Amino acid sequence: MQISEILPSDGVKMLASTSSKKRLFQDLGDLAESCYGLAPARVVEALLDREGLGPTGVGHGVALPHARMEGLEQVRGLFIRLEKPLEFDSIDRQPVDLVFCLLAPDGSGVEHLKALALVSRTLRDAAICQKLRANGEIGTLHAILTEGPAIQAA
Template identity: 85%
Template sequence: MQMSQILPVDGVKMLASTSSKKRLFQDLGDLAESCYDLVPPRVVEALLDREGLGPTGVGHGVALPHARMGEVERVRGLFIRLEKPLEFDSIDRQPVDLIFCLLAPGGAGVEHLKALALVSRTLRDAGTCAKLRANSDPATLHAILTEGQAIQAA
C-alpha cells in the first residue's frame, strides 16, 4: 500500500485555525464530501464515535483520527495542516497541527491496519513533519506526504 493510493491531491487542505475538535471533524467531513462524495454529518458522527473510545492524538503535534464507515468502499485518506495548533487531548498533551484522517469500510481489518501503520510511520519521521510545517500549499503538502513512497520503491 502506498500513500498515493489512499490520499488524493484534493484530499489535502491548509487551514489557518479551527475552534474545536468537533469543528475540525466537520472540516474533515466537508473535505470527505468534496473528495469522496460522503455525507459530512455521517463522517463527523463516525469520527466522534471512534474518538469516544480514546483520543487519536499520537503526540508531537500529530493526530490520526480514523473511523470505519459502511459507505466507504476502500480505505480513504484526508490531510489537514493547521497554521494554529489545536488542543486535541493528545497522549503528550501537546496541541496538534498535522491531522491525517483515515476512513475505512466496515470490514477492512487488515487493510485499515496497514493504512494506519503507513500513515503513522510517515508522520513519525521528524524530517517529514518539519517539511509539512514549513509549507502551506496543498499540492506541496501532498508531494511531501507521498514522496517517501517513491524513494522507498527505488
C-alpha cells in the same frame, strides 16, 4: 501500500485555525464530501464515536483520527495542516497541527490497520513533519506526504 493510493491531491487542505476538535471533524466531513461524496454528518459521527474510545492525538503535534464507515469501497485519507495548533487531548498533551484522517470500509480489517501503520510511520518521521510545517502550498504538502517509498506495514 503507498499514501498516494489513499490520499488524492484534493484531499489535502490548509486551515488557519479551527475552534475545537468537533469543528475540525466537521472540516474533515466537508472534505470527505468533496473528495469521496460521503455525507459530512456521517463522517463527523463516525470520527466522534471513534474518538470516544480514546483520543487519536499520537503526540508531537500529530493526530490520526480514523473511523470505519459503510459505503466505502477502500481506505481513504484526508490531510489537514493547521496554522494555529489545536488542543486535542493528545497523549503528550501537546496541541495538534498535522491531522491525517483515515476512513475505512466497515468490514475492513487488515487494510485499515496497514493504512494506519503506514500513516503513523510516515508522520513519526521528524524530517517529514518539519517539511509539512514549513510549507503552506497544498500541492507541496501532498507531494511531501506521497513522495516516500512504500512502507511495508504488518
